[in-house]
Amino acid sequence: MRLSSGxxxxxxxxxxxTVFFMAPLCIALGxxxxxxxxxxxxxxxxxxxxxxxxxxxxxxxxxLQWDTRYLxxxxxxxxxxxxxxxxxxxxxxxxxxxxxxxxxxxRDAWMILITIPFWTNLLIRTYAWILILRSNGLVNRxxxxxxxxxxxxxxxxxxxxxxxxxxxxxxxxxxxxxxxxLERMDWRxxxxxxxxxxTRLRILWHVVLPASVPGIVGGTxxxxxxxxxxxLAANLLGGGRNMMLxxxxxxxxxxxxxxxFGAAISVLLIAFVMIGLMLIARRGQGLKGVxx
Amino acid sequence: MNVKPSALIGIIxxxxxxxxxxxxxxxxxxxxxxVYIWDTYADSELFKKFxxxxxxxxxxxxxxxxxALMAKLKSGARYDIVAPSGNYVPLLLEQKLLQPLPExxxxxxxxxxxxxxEPVYDPNYNYAMPLFYGTTGIAVNTKLVSEDITSWSQxxxxxxxxxxxxxxxxxxxxxxxxASIAIGRKNCDGSEDTLKMLQDLLVGQRPQVKLxxxxxxxxxxxxxEVAMQMAWSGDVYTARQENPDLKYIYPVEGVELWMDxxxxxxxxxxxxxxxxxxxxxxxxxxxxKYSEFSGQIPTHKDTGKFLSNDIQNAPEFNIPQSAHTYVSxxxxxxxxxxxxxxxxxxxxx
Numbered sequence: 001m002r003l004s005s006g007x008x009x010x011x012x013x014x015x016x017x018t019v020f021f022m023a024p025l026c027i028a029l030g031x032x033x034x035x036x037x038x039x040x041x042x043x044x045x046x047x048x049x050x051x052x053x054x055x056x057x058x059x060x061x062x063x064l065q066w067d068t069r070y071l072x073x074x075x076x077x078x079x080x081x082x083x084x085x086x087x088x089x090x091x092x093x094x095x096x097x098x099x100x101x102x103x104x105x106x107r108d109a110w111m112i113l114i115t116i117p118f119w120t121n122l123l124i125r126t127y128a129w130i131l132i133l134r135s136n137g138l139v140n141r142x143x144x145x146x147x148x149x150x151x152x153x154x155x156x157x158x159x160x161x162x163x164x165x166x167x168x169x170x171x172x173x174x175x176x177x178x179x180x181x182l183e184r185m186d187w188r189x190x191x192x193x194x195x196x197x198x199t200r201l202r203i204l205w206h207v208v209l210p211a212s213v214p215g216i217v218g219g220t221x222x223x224x225x226x227x228x229x230x231x232l233a234a235n236l237l238g239g240g241r242n243m244m245l246x247x248x249x250x251x252x253x254x255x256x257x258x259x260x261f262g263a264a265i266s267v268l269l270i271a272f273v274m275i276g277l278m279l280i281a282r283r284g285q286g287l288k289g290v291x292x
Numbered sequence: 293m294n295v296k297p298s299a300l301i302g303i304i305x306x307x308x309x310x311x312x313x314x315x316x317x318x319x320x321x322x323x324x325x326x327v328y329i330w331d332t333y334a335d336s337e338l339f340k341k342f343x344x345x346x347x348x349x350x351x352x353x354x355x356x357x358x359x360a361l362m363a364k365l366k367s368g369a370r371y372d373i374v375a376p377s378g379n380y381v382p383l384l385l386e387q388k389l390l391q392p393l394p395e396x397x398x399x400x401x402x403x404x405x406x407x408x409x410e411p412v413y414d415p416n417y418n419y420a421m422p423l424f425y426g427t428t429g430i431a432v433n434t435k436l437v438s439e440d441i442t443s444w445s446q447x448x449x450x451x452x453x454x455x456x457x458x459x460x461x462x463x464x465x466x467x468x469x470x471a472s473i474a475i476g477r478k479n480c481d482g483s484e485d486t487l488k489m490l491q492d493l494l495v496g497q498r499p500q501v502k503l504x505x506x507x508x509x510x511x512x513x514x515x516x517e518v519a520m521q522m523a524w525s526g527d528v529y530t531a532r533q534e535n536p537d538l539k540y541i542y543p544v545e546g547v548e549l550w551m552d553x554x555x556x557x558x559x560x561x562x563x564x565x566x567x568x569x570x571x572x573x574x575x576x577x578x579x580x581k582y583s584e585f586s587g588q589i590p591t592h593k594d595t596g597k598f599l600s601n602d603i604q605n606a607p608e609f610n611i612p613q614s615a616h617t618y619v620s621x622x623x624x625x626x627x628x629x630x631x632x633x634x635x636x637x638x639x640x641x
Contacts, residue, residue: 038625039387040359041366057633071641097580127508134517153454157478157503237502240462243639256623256632 013056025270032263041256050264070248077245080159081228083165085174088223089216091167092174096215097183097208099175100182107183114172122169126236129165130156133237157239165233170226174219182208219282223274245269324349325565328364328371330349330506330552331356332527333424335585342572348565356506357463365389370559372566377463378551379622381420382413389560390419393565397421400574405593408551420553421570423579424588426525427611428466428548428620435537436519444474444543447520448493450500458497459518462504466548468495468521468631469620473511473546480623482630490510497640524550525608529587532606540608550586 035047057067099110117125132138133155140152155161185208193203231246240247245265252262327339331354332553339350349639353371355361358380365374376384383487384390401410401417407423410416432441436457441447445459448471461467471485471493477486502518510527512518554573556566572578580598581592589609596604603609611617623631 023490038628039383040363041364069636073640136516157456235505235507240505241498241503241639242500243636247639250634251632251636253363254357255635257359257363257628258632 028263028266030263031259032267034260036258039256040253040259042259048259050258051268052259053258053261054264055270057241059145073243073248074245077228078240080163080166080244081224082161084170084227085220085224087163087167088171088174089220092171092219093178093212093216096178096182096212097173099179100185111176111179114175117172123232125169126165126232129161129168133161157241159238159242162238162242162244164290165237166227166230169230169233170223173222173226177218177222178212178215181212181218183215184212219279221277224276228273229269299306300492309332322349323565324561325373325563325569326353326371327373327483328352328353328355328361328369329373329375329571330354331554332510332524332530333375333582335582336580337587338573338582339394342569345572346565346568347564348568350569351480358465359463362389365557368559370411370561371557372560374550374555374557374563375423376420376555378411378413378420378553380420381411381553384555385413385419389558390555391560391563392418393421393556393570396564397567397570400571400592403574403593404591408591412553414499420555420589421574422551422553423573424526424583424586424634425549425551425591426588426608427617428470428522428524428550429528429614430541430543431512431513431523431528431531432539433516433519433537434539436516441520441541443543444470444545447473447499447522447543449631450497452499454500456500456502457519458501459509459512459521459523460497460501460504461506461509461522461524463506464631464635465623465628466620467522468623468634468635469548471625473548473616473618473620474543479618480621480627482624482627487630487634488577490631491637494634494638504639506556513628519573524588526587526589529603529608532608542612542615544616546618547611549617549619550620551591 031042032050033046035045035049037043042076052064053071055067055070056064099114100105102110102184115146129135134140135152135154135156136143139155140149143149144152144189189207190203190209193207198206229246229249231244231250232243233243238244243251248264249265249269252258252265256262325348327350329352334352334354336352336357339352343349355364358377361374361376362380363576364384365371366387366389381390398417398421400421404422411420411422414420419508430441430444430447431580439446468490469479471490472481472486474487475489475493477489503512505512509523510531513521513523513528514531516535516537523540525540528538528579532538532540554570556563571583574592576592576594577598579590579592580595583595583599584603587603587606587608590599622628
């Protein structure tokens with residue numbers, strides 16, 4: 001078989017994706033349709049128990065009951081992910097705007113500054129937040145010593161700390177796509193708007209915002225997907241007090257010893273995200289028509 | 293020459309990574325021993341001594357729950373040494389995840405202290421060599437708690453107007469075993485009545501719990517982040533070295549008695565190295581050193597003369613005659629599932 005050189009260039013990518021992405025995904029999909037082994041692992045028999053458990057629970061007599069516990073966990077995780085994404089957008093957009101409006105030679109420096117956090121492992125950065133926020137951490141000690149507060153504030157181990165951790169971790173993923181959209185924007189449009197006496201707010205709304213839509217969509221996807229499945233922040237900054245989707249999945253492979261259920265939740269999460277992406281992609285085409 | 297700063301950094305990174313790779317490769321030639329062990333047992337100094345004596349390089353990976361260990365072995369991960377707790381040894385054996393210890397290693401068993409000799413699940417040390425033992429009780433920060441803590445009920449049943457200040461391990465089987473002791477029921481009882489009581493106890497405690505976690509929890513005790521912490525005895529000893537306000541309590545209802553062992557997984561590649569490792573760690577001198585690091589009680593009977601007075605007199609090291617001890621064991625699968633449900637109910641918003 002002869003391959004065009006373009007296709008050949010694609011081969012390494014395809015090989016990596018097959019081995020490290022498609023294969024694990026297929027294993028998860030397969031496991032989700034098997035019966036759990038009480039010792040952990042799966043029994044090689046077809047079973048829908050993984051999916052059934054998601055909506056129904058068996059009581060002690062073995063009767064199935066409608067059970068919304070897991071839906072609540074999904075709802076809680078989704079809510080947190082939406083809030084974190086919105087916060088990233090609110091903080092990230094002005095930052096991206098600031099970067100894009102610097103002289104060209106300064107922008108590279110800003111880019112490097114934005115990427116500096118990635119030089120350190122996420123786990124270590126999250127632990128650093130614990131040291132900063134805990135009862136006798138930097139913030140509390142500073143506030144106590146300056147006499148602003150009398151007793152340490154409880155900054156950690158609550159949903160706000162989790163949200164803050166997520167915003168901190170994923171903010172660069174929002175800034176960079178928006179920045180690249182804004183950087184390519186045709187600034188003559190802004191000048192034209194100014195010439196036509198548009199107020200600054202109107203310029204932002206009618207010129208800048210539409211031009212940055214691809215970046216906003218990209219940033220939202222890059223932030224929302226990892227936050228909805230994240231479990232590091234919930235575990236470390238939330239003190240494991242509220243179970244998130246990621247923790248629920250992890251639990252099934254550890255303490256709960258229910259691999260098919262864990263696999264089934266993963267598959268449902270992937271399906272949920274994929275449907276969302278497909279909807280965005282379809283709307284995105286419509287948006288392109290508006291912007292372009 | 294006009295080089296962009298980003299390009300320069302890129303070049304430095306690439307060269308750096310390449311150099312690091314070469315350095316790493318040079319360091320990593322020779323025989324290796326993959327040790328998968330409790331986070332609090334990763335004594336790099338002792339492992340380095342083993343490397344110097346045998347020329348076998350120790351590659352350490354850590355876990356903080358037996359369930360993590362079992363899931364990893366079950367998924368086919370390859371290690372040469374693991375350290376399951378006694379109650380998990382029968383589970384691992386049942387699934388054929390361990391291989392028999394060489395006879396020379398099993399023979400070390402005759403030198404173990406009377407307290408823990410001949411565990412029921414492996415009386416002849418054919419599969420697991422007891423390494424440390426200890427209890428699970430309560431660590432109290434006496435600076436933050438003024439009342440005299442003597443019982444589990446003071447830990448599980450706090451006044452509802454109190455700010456969250458408790459630390460609970462996120463290890464379902466340990467929490468359930470201790471909660472069972474607190475309500476005076478047998479662990480793994482599994483009756484509807486008991487399950488209901490356990491759930492009520494834990495759900496009732498939740499508003500006063502600051503966090504559920506086992507990763508790095510002794511550092512949090514030492515930093516005074518929690519007023520009381522459900523804790524493994526040796527970790528309290530370790531934390532107490534940094535924070536003398538900590539006090540280890542044996543509650544009147546009883547404590548859990550546990551033991552951790554060294555074992556060789558069925559799919560281990562360096563069995564010979566693993567046998568050497570166990571023999572090395574189990575020598576009285578090395579085990580004493582290891583105890584000073586982990587704070588746990590050593591199993592070899594002759595470690596005494598190598599241990600500091602400080603550790604020998606520590607309350608964590610001396611289980612009072614009066615203390616009720618309950619040996620931890622694994623619950624049947626259906627009880628484990630019921631415990632899992634209680635745990636999920638507890639942590640859902």
